Amino acid sequence: MRAVLISAPGDASKLALGETQTPVPKATELLVKVHSFALNRMDISQRMGSYPPPPGASSILGVEFSGTILECGSAAKTAWKEGDEVFGLVPGGAYAEYVVIDAEMAIRKPQNISWQVAAALPEVWFTAYQALFLNCNMAEGEDVLIHAGASGVGLAAIQLAKLKKANRIxxxxxxxxxxxxxxxxxxxxxxxxxxxDFASKVLEFTGKKGVDVIVDFVGQTHWNGNLESLAMDGRMVMLAFLSGPVIKESNLAAILRKRLTIRGSTLRSRDLTYQRKLKALVENEVFSEIFNGNPDLQCVIDKEFSWKDIVQAHLFLESNVSKGKIVVNID
Ligand SMILES: NC(=O)c1ccc[n+]([C@@H]2O[C@H](COP(=O)([O-])OP(=O)(O)OC[C@H]3O[C@@H](n4cnc5c(N)ncnc54)[C@H](OP(=O)(O)O)[C@@H]3O)[C@@H](O)[C@H]2O)c1
Structure with a gap:
């Protein structure tokens, strides 16, 4: 099959279409002909050689896609059949003509949802749901601070916080x-x-109380401001370190004084049992709303590319100007 291959770890110019072996589905898996896939920040780190895929995963880039089932593993035939249209999250391998997915991780694509939207849904909505509700236990009426608000995950988190009736977002x-x-x-x-100065503005907007929940992707440059911005019993989840992971100087007293909870989280490294449960939660509570046309839940796609232009697609992702998702079509 054809796939986007990495000639050597490095910049976007190291990506090119090439030939590789078609994956073979296990009994519990589906083989899917990919129509579209979406880009994620981790693809840049993997391309550069600093983020290896989890053990057993394809070394081909890409964790989300939409497409048509070509073959069902023997144990997957009760739920799926050849020709069904699906989308989903995989540990790797989506930048390719064919990908395998665990049958329980696949989600049926309704006719009213485009291939591009379907491909762009899993990673950011799963991550945002996990961050707000599983990592930080966000409750109705709480105030939330979301960094990188126009990122794919950020836009999903804004809409989920609104769906679950956060107070200030x-x-x-x-x-x-x-x-x-x-x-x-x-x-x-x-x-x-x-x-x-974001911390001063947060205290101004919340009448000096601070926010109950922070979703952070930035790390270093935002750490001290985050400690200032959190309210009593505040919770923060750290999902990435876009500005770096090292804090040179910080006063930790606020963690004790305000009884803060600070945790890290990843999605790709979670085991299949956890991912299947998260997928079921998001499918039932969120994707069902999107499929039914809830106007408050939009999958924001900034730009589409042909996979022949994968280098340009990665350069656009790295430019930091995008709002929402970047989708690539296999043509
Ligand atoms: N841990 C997990 O489970 C998990 C899962 C998915 C994604 N992530 C991480 O979550 C982050 C968002 O992912 P995404 O795919 O939604 O990203 P994205 O759509 O590519 O957006 C990232 C945005 O972050 C902002 N940014 C970049 N460098 C920054 C810096 N130094 N300081 C402040 N803001 C900066 C930029 O927007 P501005 O113009 O606003 O600066 C950029 O457009 C990524 O770092 C990704 O690796 C983590």
Whole structure:
């Protein structure tokens, strides 16, 4: 089959279409002909050689896709048949003509959902749901701060916080255009972290109380501001370190004084049992709403590319200008 291959660890120019072996589904898996796949930040780290796929996963990039079932493993035939249209999250292998997925991780694609939207749903909505509700136990009426608000995960988190009736949904972003965009999908307050001190603004917006929940992807540059921004009994989940993982100077007293809970989380390294449960929760509570046309839940796609232009697609992802998802079509 054809797939996007990495000639050597490095920049986007190291990506090119090439020939490799078609995967063979196990008894509990489906072989799917891929129509579209979506990009994620981890693809950049994997391309550069600093983020190996989990043990047993395909070394081909890509964790989410949409497509048509070509073959069902022997134990997967009761639930699925050849020709069914599906999408889903995989530990790797989606930048290819064919991919295998665990039959319980596959999600049926309704006719009213495009191939592109289906491919762009799993990773960011699973991650945002996990961060807000499983990692941080966000409850109705709480105030939430979401960094990188216009990122794929950020936009999903804004809409999920609104769905579950958060009080204030505050975001930080790197441009005024992104501020307006985040407000258009449900943020109640937006801060440009490049021109404004986000912690002072959070305390101003919350009447000095601070926020109950923070979803952070930034790490280093936002750490001290995050400690200032959290309310009593506040919870923060750290999902990435976009500005770096090392904190040079920090006063940890706030963690004790405010009884803070700070945790890290990943999705790709979770075992299949955990991922199947998370998939079922998101499918039932969130994707069902999207399929039924809930106008408050949008899958935001910034740009589509042909897979022949995979280098340009990665450069666009790395430019930090995108709002929402980047989808690639196999053509
Ligand atoms: N742990 C997990 O389970 C998990 C799962 C999925 C994703 N992630 C991580 O979550 C993050 C978001 O993923 P995504 O795919 O949604 O990203 P994305 O759509 O590519 O957006 C990332 C955005 O982050 C902002 N950013 C970049 N560098 C920054 C910096 N130094 N300081 C502040 N903001 C910065 C940029 O927006 P601005 O213009 O606002 O700066 C950029 O557009 C990524 O780091 C990804 O690796 C973690």
């Amino acid at each position: 505050i975001v930080t972003v790197g441009s005024d255009e992104k501020k307006d965009f985040c407000k258009s999908v449900g943020a109640t307050h937006a801060i440009n972290y490049k021109t404004e």
